[in-house]
Amino acid sequence: MAKIVIAKKVLEANDNIAARIRDRFREGGISAIDIMGSPGSGKTSVIERTIERLKDEIGIAVIGGDLATSLDADRLAKYDIPVVQINTGTCHLTAYMIEQGLEELDLDGVGLLIIENVGNLICPAGFDLGQDRKVLISSVPEGDDKPLKHPLMMRICQAILINKMDLINFVDFDTDKFKRDALNINPEVQFFEVSARIGEGIEDWTNWLRKQMSKDEIKS
């Protein structure tokens, strides 16, 4: 019982900070996306391809959450954009961590903030980070049962990238079933079939993202 009360207080405190972050993003004309997915689903690769497609038209910064290392942030360093690494020590990012990360980030000229969450399909779904949209990377080798097994994750995402489509012929993955089960939970969710490794399908995703961002109050 005591545990439940504490959990609720933690989430309330998180939501308060997230609202503060969201105000700050709106004032600064920044769109923010929270990229979530299993360990090894390809979050960093998707972010790499996204940066390559958009960096000439919009300023991009990244906050990367990782349990203990800076491996992913190191991969992003080559793009010469502001990157902050947060070692969470836990299985998800919180709004407090994002607020701390923002202190270290030069947001001058930044229009898109990409948050790479910790590899985990459960806890990141429960924490508002002040983002404009949450995006799930789900890769075909993980199996097509993920929508049924992770309903909260499906419910809170605006887009799902079905990644590693280059492996579709070598695994048991029914794309129609995956989409049907996700749509049953979240009829509004958008799908993008991609292979971040070989760069396929990324344009549809970045076109959608660009269109969504134009609805936010981006600084011109």
Added chain:
Amino acid sequence: MAKIVIAKKVLEANDNIAARIRDRFREGGISAIDIMGSPGSGKTSVIERTIERLKDEIGIAVIGGDLATSLDADRLAKYDIPVVQINTGTCHLTAYMIEQGLEELDLDGVGLLIIENVGNLICPAGFDLGQDRKVLISSVPEGDDKPLKHPLMMRICQAILINKMDLINFVDFDTDKFKRDALNINPEVQFFEVSARIGEGIEDWTNWLRKQMSKDEIKS
């Protein structure tokens, strides 16, 4: 500060229950393994192949942890062995949940209890479930950076099954690097290269498991 104290108390309470479970297993002559891994790494498939190889020589029961569904337990029902599904609502199993699960399980004639943990590389590593050994399923599409990114998981496992080896030619995965990084953290850990989907490499794993179990006080 208050949060840290509570976390410590939760872990202490967990360890006390785990010790009680371990005593019960020793008294009953039961070996228990905790199978962990990312979502979609192939935990249930490995358990299926393991049951198929061992069920004629030893009584097997399964406790399956899942966020919200009974999909994995349903897959195991075909083996006509005792299976209990625990819907955790959280990102890992606890010793308390195992104790509750054991109440529902007929352990008469059971020599091997397989616990399938929630798909997650972080929190399950921190919770003792009274098991004799913890085993990680890591699949090659997840990438070879997992040992560096999840050091605690590497440290507490006695064995790592490198699964989905049938995909090794289609992904970037350096098996030697994976093993080297894991061995740097845990020099004693055993590796098994398998494909649970096509059934390859399972015999080496079950031979090792059989040998390990013979060191526990199994009922004859």
